[in-house]
Amino acid sequence: VNEEYRVDAVALTAFVAALFGAAGCSPDEAHAVSTNLVDANLAGHDSHGVGRAPRYVEMIREGLVVPGRRIAIDRDGGNVLTVDGASGFGAVIGAQAVDLGCDRGAANGVCVVALRNASHLGRIGAWAERAAAAGFLSVHFVNVRGRSLVAPYGGIDRRMATSPMSVGIPIAGGAPIILDFATSAVAEGKVMVAATGGARLPDGVLVDADGRPSADPVALYGETAGALVPNASRGAGALAVFGGHKGSGLNFMIELLAGALTGSGVNRTFRDATEQPFRNGMLSIYLDPERFAGRDYFEREALDYAAYVRSSRPAQGHDEVLIPGDKERRSRVLRLRDGIPLSQVGLARLNSVAEQLSVPSLTMR
Numbered sequence: 001v002n003e004e005y006r007v008d009a010v011a012l013t014a015f016v017a018a019l020f021g022a023a024g025c026s027p028d029e030a031h032a033v034s035t036n037l038v039d040a041n042l043a044g045h046d047s048h049g050v051g052r053a054p055r056y057v058e059m060i061r062e063g064l065v066v067p068g069r070r071i072a073i074d075r076d077g078g079n080v081l082t083v084d085g086a087s088g089f090g091a092v093i094g095a096q097a098v099d100l101g102c103d104r105g106a107a108n109g110v111c112v113v114a115l116r117n118a119s120h121l122g123r124i125g126a127w128a129e130r131a132a133a134a135g136f137l138s139v140h141f142v143n144v145r146g147r148s149l150v151a152p153y154g155g156i157d158r159r160m161a162t163s164p165m166s167v168g169i170p171i172a173g174g175a176p177i178i179l180d181f182a183t184s185a186v187a188e189g190k191v192m193v194a195a196t197g198g199a200r201l202p203d204g205v206l207v208d209a210d211g212r213p214s215a216d217p218v219a220l221y222g223e224t225a226g227a228l229v230p231n232a233s234r235g236a237g238a239l240a241v242f243g244g245h246k247g248s249g250l251n252f253m254i255e256l257l258a259g260a261l262t263g264s265g266v267n268r269t270f271r272d273a274t275e276q277p278f279r280n281g282m283l284s285i286y287l288d289p290e291r292f293a294g295r296d297y298f299e300r301e302a303l304d305y306a307a308y309v310r311s312s313r314p315a316q317g318h319d320e321v322l323i324p325g326d327k328e329r330r331s332r333v334l335r336l337r338d339g340i341p342l343s344q345v346g347l348a349r350l351n352s353v354a355e356q357l358s359v360p361s362l363t364m365r
């Protein structure tokens, strides 16, 4: 569904980097943003892939994201830091914040970084993967300020955000184990994919204007559900939280950890983007397993447990039991081999931005 072309990851990265270069990013920054988006496609999360590039370019024009920004350390307690993302590209700011956390964590095995005021941090699992590559176990909680789209458990009105979290477990010489999801029933990007002709959503991931469970993107986008760029301020319903009252409670706490504690600010208005422009805040905790039960022991236990869980007999409708990160890793192997799927609409949107920026269009064989 909604999949008409396959594009090679390297070619796609170069094309998207050219867009950001023409939109005002340095070559390094353009490449970092492009690589981050293409990597989300490779992981199978098209909702956070190159389809976001047109919006990112618009955000530069609107001043919602500013090229060339770096993190600024507000408070430096050695291994407890508060840093400001200065409205910079999440792909750059996120990487700088993770690198800072791992550098500072080296001294005594623990570091906590509270990041505020970043632009879109994209797929949060990317940050857990970066920390794992540096040997750190990490936990990330993310606040999505200015996107109050999710109804709390037992409620009808938009009060919460999609507030994702990620946990990454480093495995020396092997793939890290990465958990990464939104605490809404699905990420907003998946509703957008469904609204523009992609896969149908499961029932109950949305609630309609009267609070009834729904699978219809109209609940979120109203009459703009079929438009090229659906507008979430137009729907009368909301996204549902995941996991009933437990997911709602987790979402609530993520907002406090990643919005209030970081200084990024919690969601407090609905449909007032002027008062609360979109920003991501992220509370990240970095731990060196060597300082606890020891790296070798920890990894052995982690791998043993993974094998034990996988060994469960699959339930009806499942071929096998997966652990966190399996799906993304498999997707990466397949998409590196076969290319990244791009819909006709997605390609047209990218090429129309390319035309505005006088960048040669992406052509399909």
Ligand code: NAD
Pocket: 045, 047, 048, 120, 121, 122, 123, 124, 125, 142, 143, 144, 162, 163, 164, 165, 178, 179, 180, 181, 182, 183, 185, 186, 187, 188, 190, 280, 321, 322, 323, 324, 325, 326, 327, 328
């Ligand atoms: P999702 O529902 O696809 O869940 C992904 C997680 O579930 C992964 O850890 C995956 O390995 C695991 N998983 C998937 N299928 C599985 C199976 N069959 N068995 C066991 N585990 C399985 O993810 P989502 O909630 O739609 O989120 C998508 C992306 O959106 C994430 O990368 C998230 O970080 C991102 N996001 C970002 C923001 C932001 O503001 N930056 C906001 C919301 C979401």
